[in-house]
Amino acid sequence: MPTYELALMLRTMARPELVSTLKRTTDSIFSRGGFLRKLDFLGDKTLPYRIHKNSQKHFTGSAFVVTFDVPPKCISDLMEEYSRDVDVLKRQIFKIEEPSNAECLLGDELQPPAYRKEVIQMMKVAAKGQKEKYPQNTGLKYYPFQK
């Protein structure tokens, strides 16, 4: 099962209600054969914009980040289920991918153009198409080769 991250914004509630909502939210993951890896509470936040849901205006919310594993085909179901939840203001699920082991090439990129590998390659390609130039000082009044 791949690991996903659920960014969850719940409406501001009293503690018991918040706990029950969280239980409900996590239970839908468990019922699909998943489990949680981590549950983080990011605190009560002021929303960046007013959210209108169920005939109510919301200006604040409680932010959570839930890291969980679940079969991939259940993601759309989860999203749909959370969309129907009256206490969930916003939700989004991201797939956690392993960080790539890319090498840092900033040092190479900051070099002057003539030393950069790409530029050297480009110069080689450009030199291929050009004709060989012969010196002009042949003593003749004209260029003896084909221009």
Added chain:
Amino acid sequence: MFRNYQKLYTINNLSINQNLAGLQSVRWRRKPRWLPTAPSKVFKVPERHVLPYDEKIEWQRLNNNYRTQVNSIRRYLIKEVEERQKMFELQETPADEEAEFQRCFVMNQEWNQEIAKGRISRVEGENEKRREEILLNLEKRKQREEVILHHVEERVKLEKDVAETFITRETVDRAIEIALANPVDFNYSIDTNGKRSDIVEEQKSPENL
């Protein structure tokens, strides 16, 4: 009359400006075929072109020579074709035809045998090459699967170690309590070594030691 048709055969500049500056002539204009002879040319009879006598005789001689030569060549060619046709018809007895067929058949058999020899050796080589390739691919696949299995086993081992910390239906209550009690904030900056820049490690001053 011609003036009337001139209007047709010139492009007038949108007919707005009627002066000659807007007049553009069409090249190669000619009297249309359906117009009658111009009044000035009605009674004009064109002079008949008469060849001089000597020239006429010479022209006739050359023409006669040419026609004679062409006719002779033509007759010769016709005769030759007819002769060839006759020869061909003479050759075509059933026995001859059978012999010719046998000759071609034997020759074709020989060619086929030669080509078959080459084909057999080529196909053998190809099969051998293919066999080697398949074996190599099988070996490669085996190695690849081993590597994948190794990775999978490593991953499983890792997950087994971490499995104790997973939050399940039984432990979720406690996890929620802990999470609500300890709000986290990821809104901080890190330095180039990946350390948090807002947490400064306390340096022990000599007085405290």
